[in-house]
Amino acid sequence: MKKRLLATLLAAAMGLSLLTGCGGGSSSGGGSGEAGTVDTSKEVELVMYVISDRPAGQDIVDENLNKLLKEKLNCTLKINWIGWAEYAQKYPLLFSSGEAFDMAYCAGWLGFSNLARRGAFMELDTMLQQYAPDNYALQSETALAQATVDGHLYAVPTLLPTYTTYGAIYRGDIAAEAGITDTIDTFEEVEQYCDYIVANHPEMEAINEYSSGPETSLVWTRSNGLYDIDANLRFLFYDPSAEHPTVTPLYDLEGATDFYKRMKEWCDKGYWSKSALADTDSQKTQNGKAGLTFHNIDTWSGYTVQQPDWDFKYGTMTKDVAHLPFTQDCMVISNTSKNPERALALWNLITTDQEVYDAFYYGIEGTTYELNDQGQFTILDMDLYSTNAMWAARTMELNRNQAGVPEEYDTIREGWEQTIKDGVGTEKFTGFVLDTTNITTEVAACTNAKQQYGWPLELGYTDDVEASIEEYRQAMKAAGIDKVVEECQKQLDAYIESLGQ
Amino acid sequence: MKKEGFFDEFKKNKALFAMAAPAFILVLVMSYFPMSGLILAFKEYRYNLGVFGSPFNGLQNFGYLFSSGTGWLITRNTILYNLLNLITSQLFAVIIAIFITEIHAKYFKKVTQTVILLPYFISWVVVGVFVFSIFNYETGLINSVIQTFGGEKVNFYMMPMAWPVIICAFNAWKWTGYNSVIYIAAVTGVDGEINEAAAIDGATIFQRIRYITLPSIRPTLVTMILLQVGRILRGDFEMFYQIVGNNGQLFNATDVIDTYVFRSLITNPDIGMTAAATFYQSVLCFAIIIDRQHDREEDRRRLRAVLKKEGKKLWQRMTKI
Amino acid sequence: MAKNDKDMMESAPRKIKLSASSKAFYVICYGIVLLVAVVCLIPFLLLLSGSVTAEQWISFHGFSLIPGEFSLEAYGIIFKTPERILRAYGVSIFITAAGTLLGLLLTTMTAYVISRKDFKYRNWLSFFFYFTTLFNGGMVSTYIFYIQYLHLKDNMLALILPGMFNVFYLLIMRTFVNNVPFSLIESAKLDGAGEWRILFTIVIPLLKSGLATIGLFLALGYWNDWYNAMLYMSTETKYPLQYMLYSIQQQTQALSRIAAQAGIQVQNLPSNSLKLAMAVVATGPIVIVYPFVQKYFIAGITIGSVKG
Structure with missing residues (x-):
C-alpha cells in the first residue's frame, strides 16, 4: 500500500519535471515545427473511433476531408462511430479486443485515467512533440500534466478550455414578466423566479429535473466555492481555497441539512415533478415545458440558438470558476496502432489547420454549414450533419461560434478567463487526477448508494429530512465511504505537497 | 454383456x-x-x-457486489422476480393457448392470435415511456382518472411495494403472446380425432381440457419451466432499467443483479468487476440447478409413466405445479 | 387440402349441443381473449398515433389514441435518406432468412439425435447443450474471444452464428420429435433406410408444427436482434433495422446521462415521435407479414397433427 503510493508520487513528480523540462524546449521549437518529420511516402488509411451517432451526411463529409488529407498527408481517415446508445458497453471493450485501429476519442467521463493506468493507450512522451509539434506548442503545462498518468503522457488534450461553472439557464421573457431584472444567480433569486412560474404558468415545471439525476447539489456546492474531488465521485467535496482542504461527503458539509431541507421545500412547492427520476424527457426547457435548467454555459448557448424568441439567460452560480480538466475531451493513440506517427501528424493538422479543421468539424461549406460575415457558422440541415462528435479537435483559434449565440457567451467566458489565476483557488487543483485503483470496489458501491439515497434527498422526496440523511450516511458507511475519503485525502495532500516543491 | x-x-x-x-x-x-x-x-x-x-x-472484483449487504438483497430480488415472472407468464400463456384453441370463429381467432404477439415487438424503451405516462404523479393517466373522480392522487414512485406487481404485469403482457405460440402448437398437435371422439362420447368441454389438452401441454410446460429456471439469476436488464429508471426509492424492491452492476459501473467501467458479476450469476445458477437435477429426471420418468395411464392423476399433479 | 382439414377441425365441435356450463365457458373464453387482445392492441395503437403526432403536443399532453396534432415529420426524417432504411431492411431480411433456415436444420438434426433412445450419448449431449444456459462466458470474454480468435468484427457471421442454435429451441423441438412414434423409425430401418433418409423423408414431414413454431421463434429472434450488431458491427451498411431502432431510442437517455459531466452541447436529440415512428418502421413488416405466415403456420400444425 505504502509502496504503491510512493510509486505514484514518484511517478507524478517525474511526470511533472519531465513536462516542465520539455515545455521550455517546445516553445522555442514550436514555431519552426513542421509535419515534415513524418514519412508520408506510403499511403495509409487511419482508423479513428469517436463517440456519437453517425450523421446521415457523413459520407460526403468524409469524401471531402479525405481529398484534403490525401493531398496534405498522403493518408485517408476512416471514422468508426460508437453510438450514444452503446458507448457504455462498447467503449471499454474497444481496447480489449486487440483490434487494430489508430486513434480514439477519450474523455474523463469515458474513464481516461483508469484506462490509461491499465495500459489501454500508447504512451506519447516524445512522440507528441515530434510528430504533432504545432499542437504541442499550443498545449498548456496544466493540460499536459492532466494527460500524464503514472509518469507517461497518454493523450492529446483539447485546446479549447471548458469551465467548472454551473449556473441557471432560464427564460428571459418570463423573468421580465415576473419583474426580475437582476441576473438570476442565487438560490433566493431562483426561488423568486420559480415561485412566479408555479403561480402563473401551471403548464410548466419550474425546474427541469429528469431521470439522469438532480443537479441541485452541484449548484449548491459550486455556489459555495466547493469542488468535487472527481467528476465520477460527486459525493465528495473539498474547499480549494482552504490551506489544508479536507475531503468531506456531501451530507457532512456545513449547511448540508439546511440545503436538503430547502430542496424539500422546493419539492413541496412543486418546483419539479414528483416523478422526476422516472421522467426521461431531458428537453423540457427547450420545449417550453420547464422554466429553468441548471447546467453549463454551452448548453445555454445551444438553447439560445434553438429558441431565440425566449431570450434564454445564463446566471453563473459558481463562486470560483476554474478550467475543467483538458482531458475532458482528448485524443488517444491505441496500443494497436500501426501508424502512430501518421495518426499524430493527422491530429496535428486537424487541430492547427483551419481548412482541415473546418472540413473535419463543420463539413462542407454550402452543403452542411455556411458562414456569415463574422465567421459564425450555421448548420444548414441538422438531420444531415451537425457538429456533434468531434469535440476533442476544438481549439481556441480555429473554433467558430454558432450564429445566433448572444454576445454574452464570449463576454462571460472572457470574464472567467480574467479571474482564473494559475495555481490559485480551484484552478490550483485542475491538475489533480484521482487514482481510484485501490478503492474501485468502494467507489462502485458508494456511487450506487448515492443514487439510491442521495438523489431522492436532493429532490426532497422524503418526509423526514434528518432521518433520511442519517439513512444515507449509514448506507454510505456500509459502502465504504470512510476508506474512499481516506484515500482521496491522501492523494489530495500528496498533490498539494508536490505543488509546493 | x-x-x-x-x-x-x-x-x-x-x-x-x-x-x-x-x-x-x-x-x-x-x-x-x-x-x-x-x-x-x-x-x-x-x-x-x-x-x-x-x-x-x-476475490477483490467480487467485493462491490457484497459490500453494504446489497449482494443478498439483489440476489433475492432477482430470484423472486424470476419466479414470479415465470409463474405468471407461463400460466397466462397456457390459459390463453387453451382459450384460443377452443375458439372457433375463424377471423376472431386469427386476429387475436396476431394481436397478442404485438407486445413482443414493442421495445422496453417505448414501454418505459408508456409506464411513465400512466403512473407519473402530475399528469399520469391513473392520477388523472383519480382526480376526475375527486380522489386523492397516488405517488406511485414513492410506493416501492406497488412495483413488483407493475413489473410483473408488464412482463406478462410482453411475453404471454410469444409463449402461447408454443402451447398453441402443442395443443393443436393433439390428434383431432381424439378430441372429436371425446366430444361425441359426451365429454364436456372441461373434461376435454382436463384429460386431453392439459396432458398434451405438460411436456412442453416442463421444458419451458426448466429452461427458465436456468436463467433464474439473470434479470431482464432492459425491462427493469426502462421501467424503474433511476428511482432510488424503489431500489430495495426493484433492484436486480444486472441493474445493480450497470449502475455501479456506468461511471467507472471495470472489466474484472463485470466478469465477477457474470461468474457469480453462473455459479449460483449452476448450484441451484444441480440441486434440482435429480428431481428433473425423476419428474420426466414419472411423467412418462403417468402419460400412459389415464389423465386423472395427471390433473392432480398439474395443479401442484 | 389444408382448407378441408381445417374446416373439419373447426366445424366438428359445433355439432355437439352445448351445456349451460359450456356456454358459460365460451362466454368467459371469448371475453378474456378479447380483453387480452385489447390490452395488447392499445399500446400499439398509441405507438402508431404517437408516431404521427407533433412533438410539442406529446411533450405537453402525453399520448393519445387519436393524434392531437397530426404531423408526419418523424417519418420525413426517417425516410429522408431512404437508402439507409432500405439497406437495413435488406440486412435484416438476409440474416433472418439465412439464420432461420440454417438454425432449423441444425436444431432438427440435433433434436432427432438426442431423441433417439438407442443413441448412447444422448443424455450427455443434452447436458452439453443445457449447460450453456447455466454457465456462460459473459459479455466481456465472449466479445474478446469472438473478435480476437474468430475475427467476427464487422463480419455478417457475427449476426448469424450466435442466434443460430439455442437450447430452448432444441428442447422444444425434441418434444415434437418425441411425438413421432419410434416404431416408424424402426420399421424404416428394417427396410434398409439410412438415418439421413429417415430424418428427411419420414421424420421431418411429421414435424411441420414443430418446424413452424421453431422457425417462427428463430425468425423473430433474428429480426429483433440488435445486441450482436451493437457489439460487432462497425460499418453502417451492415446494420440491421432493429439496431438502428435501438440506437435512436436509446441515445437520448445515454446523452442526458453524460451531459452533466461533459462540457458537451447536445443539439438534435431524437424526439419521442421519432422513436415511435422508427418502432413502427421496424415492426410494421412483421405485423403485416405475420398473418400470412400464420396461415401456413396453422395449416402446418393441422397437417402435422392429423398425420401424427
Whole structure:
C-alpha cells in the first residue's frame, strides 16, 4: 500500500519535471515545427473511433476531408462511430479486443485515467512533440500534466478550455414578466423566479429535473466555492481555497441539512415533478415545458440558438470558476496502432489547420454549414450533419461560434478567463487526477448508494429530512465511504505537497 | 454383456454423430471457449497484457457486489422476480393457448392470435415511456382518472411495494403472446380425432381440457419451466432499467443483479468487476440447478409413466405445479 | 387440402349441443381473449398515433389514441435518406432468412439425435447443450474471444452464428420429435433406410408444427436482434433495422446521462415521435407479414397433427 503510493508520487513528480523540462524546449521549437518529420511516402488509411451517432451526411463529409488529407498527408481517415446508445458497453471493450485501429476519442467521463493506468493507450512522451509539434506548442503545462498518468503522457488534450461553472439557464421573457431584472444567480433569486412560474404558468415545471439525476447539489456546492474531488465521485467535496482542504461527503458539509431541507421545500412547492427520476424527457426547457435548467454555459448557448424568441439567460452560480480538466475531451493513440506517427501528424493538422479543421468539424461549406460575415457558422440541415462528435479537435483559434449565440457567451467566458489565476483557488487543483485503483470496489458501491439515497434527498422526496440523511450516511458507511475519503485525502495532500516543491 | 466404447458407438451411429456434429461444434466454439475468459473475474484486467497475461487479484472484483449487504438483497430480488415472472407468464400463456384453441370463429381467432404477439415487438424503451405516462404523479393517466373522480392522487414512485406487481404485469403482457405460440402448437398437435371422439362420447368441454389438452401441454410446460429456471439469476436488464429508471426509492424492491452492476459501473467501467458479476450469476445458477437435477429426471420418468395411464392423476399433479 | 382439414377441425365441435356450463365457458373464453387482445392492441395503437403526432403536443399532453396534432415529420426524417432504411431492411431480411433456415436444420438434426433412445450419448449431449444456459462466458470474454480468435468484427457471421442454435429451441423441438412414434423409425430401418433418409423423408414431414413454431421463434429472434450488431458491427451498411431502432431510442437517455459531466452541447436529440415512428418502421413488416405466415403456420400444425 505504502509502496504503491510512493510509486505514484514518484511517478507524478517525474511526470511533472519531465513536462516542465520539455515545455521550455517546445516553445522555442514550436514555431519552426513542421509535419515534415513524418514519412508520408506510403499511403495509409487511419482508423479513428469517436463517440456519437453517425450523421446521415457523413459520407460526403468524409469524401471531402479525405481529398484534403490525401493531398496534405498522403493518408485517408476512416471514422468508426460508437453510438450514444452503446458507448457504455462498447467503449471499454474497444481496447480489449486487440483490434487494430489508430486513434480514439477519450474523455474523463469515458474513464481516461483508469484506462490509461491499465495500459489501454500508447504512451506519447516524445512522440507528441515530434510528430504533432504545432499542437504541442499550443498545449498548456496544466493540460499536459492532466494527460500524464503514472509518469507517461497518454493523450492529446483539447485546446479549447471548458469551465467548472454551473449556473441557471432560464427564460428571459418570463423573468421580465415576473419583474426580475437582476441576473438570476442565487438560490433566493431562483426561488423568486420559480415561485412566479408555479403561480402563473401551471403548464410548466419550474425546474427541469429528469431521470439522469438532480443537479441541485452541484449548484449548491459550486455556489459555495466547493469542488468535487472527481467528476465520477460527486459525493465528495473539498474547499480549494482552504490551506489544508479536507475531503468531506456531501451530507457532512456545513449547511448540508439546511440545503436538503430547502430542496424539500422546493419539492413541496412543486418546483419539479414528483416523478422526476422516472421522467426521461431531458428537453423540457427547450420545449417550453420547464422554466429553468441548471447546467453549463454551452448548453445555454445551444438553447439560445434553438429558441431565440425566449431570450434564454445564463446566471453563473459558481463562486470560483476554474478550467475543467483538458482531458475532458482528448485524443488517444491505441496500443494497436500501426501508424502512430501518421495518426499524430493527422491530429496535428486537424487541430492547427483551419481548412482541415473546418472540413473535419463543420463539413462542407454550402452543403452542411455556411458562414456569415463574422465567421459564425450555421448548420444548414441538422438531420444531415451537425457538429456533434468531434469535440476533442476544438481549439481556441480555429473554433467558430454558432450564429445566433448572444454576445454574452464570449463576454462571460472572457470574464472567467480574467479571474482564473494559475495555481490559485480551484484552478490550483485542475491538475489533480484521482487514482481510484485501490478503492474501485468502494467507489462502485458508494456511487450506487448515492443514487439510491442521495438523489431522492436532493429532490426532497422524503418526509423526514434528518432521518433520511442519517439513512444515507449509514448506507454510505456500509459502502465504504470512510476508506474512499481516506484515500482521496491522501492523494489530495500528496498533490498539494508536490505543488509546493 | 460387453461394454461398448466410444468407437463402437461411433461406428454404429456414424450418421447420428454427423447430424449432431455441426451444433456440437458451434456450441463448443461459440459458448464453451469464451468461458475461459471467466478467469477475468479473478484478475485485475490490463489492456496491454490481455486476458491471460493480466495479474490475479484474488476475490477483490467480487467485493462491490457484497459490500453494504446489497449482494443478498439483489440476489433475492432477482430470484423472486424470476419466479414470479415465470409463474405468471407461463400460466397466462397456457390459459390463453387453451382459450384460443377452443375458439372457433375463424377471423376472431386469427386476429387475436396476431394481436397478442404485438407486445413482443414493442421495445422496453417505448414501454418505459408508456409506464411513465400512466403512473407519473402530475399528469399520469391513473392520477388523472383519480382526480376526475375527486380522489386523492397516488405517488406511485414513492410506493416501492406497488412495483413488483407493475413489473410483473408488464412482463406478462410482453411475453404471454410469444409463449402461447408454443402451447398453441402443442395443443393443436393433439390428434383431432381424439378430441372429436371425446366430444361425441359426451365429454364436456372441461373434461376435454382436463384429460386431453392439459396432458398434451405438460411436456412442453416442463421444458419451458426448466429452461427458465436456468436463467433464474439473470434479470431482464432492459425491462427493469426502462421501467424503474433511476428511482432510488424503489431500489430495495426493484433492484436486480444486472441493474445493480450497470449502475455501479456506468461511471467507472471495470472489466474484472463485470466478469465477477457474470461468474457469480453462473455459479449460483449452476448450484441451484444441480440441486434440482435429480428431481428433473425423476419428474420426466414419472411423467412418462403417468402419460400412459389415464389423465386423472395427471390433473392432480398439474395443479401442484 | 389444408382448407378441408381445417374446416373439419373447426366445424366438428359445433355439432355437439352445448351445456349451460359450456356456454358459460365460451362466454368467459371469448371475453378474456378479447380483453387480452385489447390490452395488447392499445399500446400499439398509441405507438402508431404517437408516431404521427407533433412533438410539442406529446411533450405537453402525453399520448393519445387519436393524434392531437397530426404531423408526419418523424417519418420525413426517417425516410429522408431512404437508402439507409432500405439497406437495413435488406440486412435484416438476409440474416433472418439465412439464420432461420440454417438454425432449423441444425436444431432438427440435433433434436432427432438426442431423441433417439438407442443413441448412447444422448443424455450427455443434452447436458452439453443445457449447460450453456447455466454457465456462460459473459459479455466481456465472449466479445474478446469472438473478435480476437474468430475475427467476427464487422463480419455478417457475427449476426448469424450466435442466434443460430439455442437450447430452448432444441428442447422444444425434441418434444415434437418425441411425438413421432419410434416404431416408424424402426420399421424404416428394417427396410434398409439410412438415418439421413429417415430424418428427411419420414421424420421431418411429421414435424411441420414443430418446424413452424421453431422457425417462427428463430425468425423473430433474428429480426429483433440488435445486441450482436451493437457489439460487432462497425460499418453502417451492415446494420440491421432493429439496431438502428435501438440506437435512436436509446441515445437520448445515454446523452442526458453524460451531459452533466461533459462540457458537451447536445443539439438534435431524437424526439419521442421519432422513436415511435422508427418502432413502427421496424415492426410494421412483421405485423403485416405475420398473418400470412400464420396461415401456413396453422395449416402446418393441422397437417402435422392429423398425420401424427
